Amino acid sequence: MRRATTVMAVTVLVIAVAGIAGAGTPPLRASHGITRATPVNPARFNQGIQNLRSMYSAQQLEEGTYVGSEFCIACHQDKAGFRDTLHRKKIRTPGPAVMVNDYNQNGINDFDEGLDFNQISSAFDKYKPNAPILSHEGSTYYITIGDLKMPVVIAQGGAGWKQRYVVRVPVTGxxxxxxxxxxxxxxxxxxxxxxxxxxxxxxxxxxxxxPKFHAGVSAAEVAAGSGGDYSKNCIGCHSTGVKKITQDANGEWRADLWPAGLYQADDPTYLDFDGDGNKDLTNVGCESCHGPGSAHVLGGGDPSKIVNPEDLDEDTADEVCGQCHLRPKSVPNGEHGFPYNETNDTQWIPGRGQDLSEFGTDSAGYWPDGIHSTQHHQQWLDWTHSKHATNPFEKVHCWTCHEPHENTTNDHQIIESIEDDGVTIATSTDNNTLCLACHATHGPFKDITKEMVADYDTNIGVIGATIAAHSHHPYAPDRIMGLSRCTQCHMSKVSKSAIKYDIHSHVFDVIPPELTLDYQAQGGMPSSCAASCHSLKVNVWGFGINPEWGVWNNDFETMNANELMEYFGPGGKWWDTEDTQSVTAQSLQRVAAPGEITVNVNEDDSD
Incomplete structure (x- = not known):
């Protein structure tokens, strides 16, 4: 059934504090951090509130219903930049501004150009003469495989790393x-x-x-033969709340999403995913982290009626990010690739006191040590193994380093500054100021003060000498090799999203070369030294670079690891890895766990 929604034609919605009050809605409290502004069209917002009242009962609204980020941004105007973050661009309606695939870099996306994989040399060569063909007719994009021409209904990603394409299949019945x-x-x-x-x-x-499927195929045959059902495997982390997930008579999975009561008319991030005639709350929204917002909106912005992750206990607070930055199977039957309790037909919701383990079991991809991830969107799992999670002095949260509400001048929404004891430090990973904002005055960096980090350019000599003494490498963190950059060693790129290796580890340890040798029978694994520099970038030992990048049990990597151990340890010339409290030691002691990584660069199974 099509429900009432309010579509905004304006580019940015700006609502006065007084503007959202009406029809029994208490006035907003400006002291709650809501920015007052000149109203553009408060009538539209008030109509959106009336739509909510027509869509849900008073009890549903009071108990908590998802309303969408536009209701939030209407008052929290300083968070409008959230619209441009990657969380809002997980899935979008296909269109010229969304499709980024352009293999020959001529400025025309490959659908518009009619790319035929049967006519070029590519990863799809083994499927010729039935390799995919891309096309664009009117407002619809198509992928043809064999004699089956399928409309592309969703473009997944495209704002970073990769883009995938989701289709519906022409069927009978x-x-x-x-x-x-x-x-x-x-x-x-x-x-x-x-x-x-x-x-x-x-x-x-x-x-x-x-091709598995041909013209005239039935929906039941597609459901049984294809493993890529988006409702079954993906939508839980690519939407703001899921009402329920059901399986129809053909075996197809159907996710019923919360409808968007307020959205911008030209915003491709709102899709009618469930086919009920309403745009849905697709993509990660404010309420993914703050919980359903209806009571907060209709309660005049009452802060007691919304979740602030800062107010949750330490473990639960980071599960707000962990609900998607892991790789689970739903419970109890493992039907879905996201946290979901199949028995109760519910998702994990922030602030409800729920144990995340009651919604999913770990099915992540790890290196053989069972600690370091091989696959992407597992950053929370990495973090749980780190000292940042167990630090008795100050627990580091995801948002300690990342700004969740907007893009920043740093990559990956790394925060631009940290204030500590009245000292404001401009932060970046490229010059180590992000890490030093906390680690200065401690351990190897005890002689670096917070004031020195705040005035980095003036004090780069002392800072550089101190860090170089710790790293045993020259200090050039902002150059292409990142020498003595904290993240090169403590957050090495050993996980894969699009290509090997393009995702930083979030265990925050230095992976020892000893592990490369210890797990040779399981295919080996990278060390921080090899992954960041010594396999591809430098030829210190005189035997070249790895001719099989990503293969960790070949002759090159065994020789490389032996050379590196002379310096790294155990009992190394530069470091000693025998500290039993270190994550490195835990890695060495841990029983091997199954882990896998795709070696064939033409295949990508890293969901």
Whole structure:
């Protein structure tokens, strides 16, 4: 049933504090951090509130219903930059401004150009003559595999790392002749390389590399033969709340999402995912972290009616991020690839006192040590193994380093400044000021004061000498090799999103070269030294660089690890890894756990 929604034609919605009061709504309290502004169209916002009242009962609104980020931004105008963050660009309606795939870099996306993978050399060569063909007709983008031409209904990503394409499949036996569900196609475009890789090709092609599905296929056959059902595997972390997930008579999974009562007319981040005629709260929104906002909105901004992660206990606070930055299977049957309690048909909701483990079990990809992640969106799992999570003096939260509400001048929404004891420090990972904002005056950096870090350029000599003494490397963190940059060693890129290795570890330790040798039978694993520099960037030992990048049990890496251990340890010339309290020691002592990473660069199964 189509529900009433208010569509905003303005680019930015600005509402006065007094403007949202009406029809029994208490006035907002300016002391709660809400910015007063000149109203642009308060009538539209008030209509949005009336829409909520027409869509839900008073009890539902009081108990907590998802209303959408535009209601939040209407008053918290300083958070309007959230619209431009990657969290808001997980899935979007396909369009010229959204499609970024351009393998020949001529400024025309490959759908518009009609890219035929049968006519070029690519990762899809083994599927010729039935390799995918891209096209664009009217307002619809298509992917054709064999004799099956499928409309692209969702573009996933494209604002960083990669872009994937979600389709519906023409079938028999359904009212509109299309699958009820949406399915991830086998096409992944990587922004860094301007190239394509095959994403779960076995979902679309059989063992003979022939198409699994042909014209006239039934919805039941697609549901049984394709593993890429978006409602089943993905939507839980690519939307703001899921009402329920059901499986229809054809075996297709259907996620019922919360409708958007207020949205911008031209915003591609709001899609009618569940096909009920309403735009839904697709993508991560304010309420993904702050919980359902209806009582807060209708309560005049009462802070007691909304969750602030800062006010949660320390473990639960970081589960706000952990609910998606992990890789789980739902419980109890593992049907879904996101936290979901199948018995109660519910998601984990911030601030409800729920144990995240009651919604999912760990199915993450790890290196053989069982600690360091091989796959992306596992940063919270990494963090749980780190001293940042267990520090008895001050627990470091995700938002200690990352600004969740807007993009910053730093990559990855790294915060721009930290204030400590009245000292404001401009922060960046490239010059170590982010790490020094906390670590100065402690341990190896006890002689660096916070005031020195705040005036980095003046004190770079002392800072550089101190860190170089710790790292045993020259100090040049802002150069391309990142020598003596904290994150090069303590957050090495050993995980994969689009290409190997493009995601920083969040265990915040130095992975010892000893582990490369200890796990040779399991394929080996990277050390921080090798992954950051010594496998590809430098030829210190005189035997070149790794001819098989990403293979950790070849002759090169065993020789490399042996050379590195002479300096790293145990009992190394520069460091000693025998401290039993270190994460490194825990890695060495831990029983090997299953971990995997894709070696074939033409295949990408890292969901």
């Amino acid at each position: 359904t009212p509109d002749g299309m699958t009820a569900g949406q399915y991830l196609s086998p096409i992944q475009y990587n922004l860094a390389t301007h190239g394509y890789v095959v994403y779960h090709g076995d979902h679309w092609f059989d063992e003979s590399n022939e």
